[in-house]
Amino acid sequence: MASTEDKAANKENVSSWKDSIYNPRTGELMGRTASSWALILLFYLVFYCFLAGMFALTTWVMLLTLDDYVPRYRDRVPYPGLVIRPNLPYIAFNRSDPHKYSDYVKVMEDFLEKYNDGAQEQSEECTQGVYFEQDNTEEMTKKVCRFRRDSLNSCSGLVDTTFGFAEGKPCILLKMNRIIGLKPRGDPYINCTTKNKDAQVPIMYYPGEGRFDKMYFPYYGKKAQENYLQPVVAVKLMLLKEDYNKEWVVECRVEGSDLRNNDERDKYLGRVTFRVLASE
Ligand SMILES: *[C@@H]1O[C@H](CO)[C@@H](O)[C@H](O)[C@H]1NC(C)=O
């Protein structure tokens, strides 16, 4: 039961609440006069400008200390992943039907285009088997080593433009991801094995023994070595007629060096697995 007294008190409360937003008697908005509000706004404006200025300044100073050519802060050199071209986990084709493998061939042809002799005119003829170190040169731009596309032999796409697909012995290209400063110890090479229980497929490697030559390491980064090309290894699955219509699981690893190839968490670190199914 509400008394009239209570109602009056209520009314007063409402009007004082209204006053707290805008009080017509004093001209205060939310308890402050216009000039007080203007001062506050001015203060925050100056304050935020100052913060923005500080941010811009520190960013600018930090950028000044960065070198475009050499990544400055780098903890230990990571290990590279292994990737294939065509970059697919499953490669199925019918050797009698070019439409069934033309996409694969196109990917490989596009990939190898930059390995053409004409595209590598600026490249150096390097000494095989030794790192091509250029740390003590004054030059910011480093030289790059030539990779001869024809060293991929029957998987180069130069002689057999179907990369072996037409003869039912497909080629797959492998390369390691670029890692700045990586110098693999030992002599890294690709070793692929078919994982099927009952049978094996012989595999050919190009260049010889599937080696990644040391001369392509270390890599100095995109800016210093704009035209750098990773070494490529091609593997050719020597499938016979009796191997057709059967899914072959192929696992390739980088071996012969300190590069990791058996990381439990990262199944692409130094290794890659793909499946191949041929028919005719
Ligand atoms: C390739 O790997 C297989 C299986 O791990 C091994 O038996 C074989 O000796 C390796 N081949 C080379 C040349 O390292």
Ligand SMILES: *[C@@H]1O[C@H](CO)[C@@H](O)[C@H](O)[C@H]1NC(C)=O
């Ligand atoms: C492969 O292609 C040929 C020619 O187009 C066709 O006759 C044959 O049936 C195909 N084989 C399979 C397994 O699809």
